[in-house]
Amino acid sequence: MIIGKSLEIKPQKFDNKEIKGVEKRVLIGKNLGAPNFVMRLFTVAPGGHSPKHSHDWEHEVYILSGTATVVTPDGDRIAETGSFVYVPGNVVHQFRNDSKEALKFICVIPEYAEE
Template identity: 30%
Template sequence: MKHAFRKGDFAWDGVAAAGYKTTGEREGEGFRGVTRHIITGANGEPAQFHVRYYEVEPGGFTRLERHEHIHSVTVVRGTGYAIVGDAVHEIEHLDHIYVPPMTLHQFVNTGTAPFGFFCIVDAQRDRPQPATAHDVARLERNAATTGKARV
């Protein structure tokens, strides 16, 4: 199956933009300005993985979270940073980030244009666990991550 790419709106034919997540009421479940496109995995394909494209608007960020499954992320648009564990990585076009299992992570747009990336995940995966107040406090005590996490 082909999903033709549309350069004008940075989208794919037959792949609808969807909301990122439902904002929860627990601390650490916040995010801002994120859309998701499920390119492979939304239509019953017999794949062991899902291909997703996330786009984060300027000033936006994904949820600070962890889970058992890995992420393989490649940036294709814009600039930002990724918190992965106790490190912050500045990332831009074609940079790759690997997120290991049970590692706290978040993606933040630092530019004035949309920040987009492909994220490959296991088709069968666990539910994300939002950051706790303890997690956020630990990040604030770490010189590398102080002031970087968004919740």
């Protein structure tokens, strides 16, 4: 068993045309030898966003703090603190922070997906 602290993991920072104001920390994954899933913590700055994209694997997302605008094929949806979001494989999606406070969420994906 392993117990860790998220702030002890150095974040990857993204700030370009496709991804703006995003920090990603891989909490559990290949780094700990997890055989099935990868758990990541994302922090999105106000005005920031993930890329608008799709892929074969699903996401399970839990909003820890802040408010996410979730871009879906059916239009934008709001996910606030305490909300969960299930994104099936091959569905175009994006997480945007249109608020004035940081957005933090946990995202779990299968181990074969990119961490």
